[in-house]
Amino acid sequence: MKIASWNVNSVKARYDRLSQWLKSARPDVLCLQELKTQEDSFPFESFEELGYNAAVYGQKTYNGVAILSREQPVQIERGFGDEDPQARMIAATIAGVRVVSVYVPNGQEIGTDKHAYKLRWLKRFTEYLEENFTPRKQLLVCGDFNIAPDDIDVAHPDAWAESVLCDPAGRAAVAKIREWGLVDVFRHQHPDAAAYSWWDYRRLSFPKNDGLRLDYILATSRLAKKCTATSIDRDARKGEKPSDHTPVFAEFDL
């Protein structure tokens, strides 16, 4: 199973690029984040024509997550089933694997209400994992975590040290998710790679490769053992009207 995760920064604004990319990359599963649209205006039919089913948890203007899959996704779960008003998590079972697409809150700046919400959300997500799974299950958590796990995941760590993307509390929260029993499969396969998944639209960040690795695929060890390849598709950040994020890949021999 070839799976990818991509924060597309509006599924409607990105539709042409997204469909072209699907035609050439042909993943079995694609986790999407930042749809910025409701389910009633999600382009289900267009994805169907490309051979993909869609499980969607939409929201107007902000957030929104989805899972596209060639095989029909089942047991679809939208959100944690509590009062979180933001559409940031969707789960579905595909080929016996529980797949979760997450869009972790950005947090704006350390010390703000948004930062507190980010940390609360990560804690809630950890509880969700603890309550619903064991590390022995076949589970994948894919998405935009809005945290660069370590300094190796940042082109210029000093410049980003005070950023909410490198916040020690946020890093600790993501580390706790890994410690529960999830492996960052890209980092596991490429321990020394300086590779990024997000570049600011401003300041010529992409041509300068001033990026951060904020998007990743986490797998329980049972699945991580079956991981045959991982990569980041830097080319998808090039050209006209790109998302500020680029897709990340993992392949599993199930």
Next chain:
DNA sequence: ATGGCATAATTGTTATGA
């Protein structure tokens, strides 16, 4: 020190992202 760029709500401006 600030803004820089992009998107969606709308049509002039704001909220948010990372």
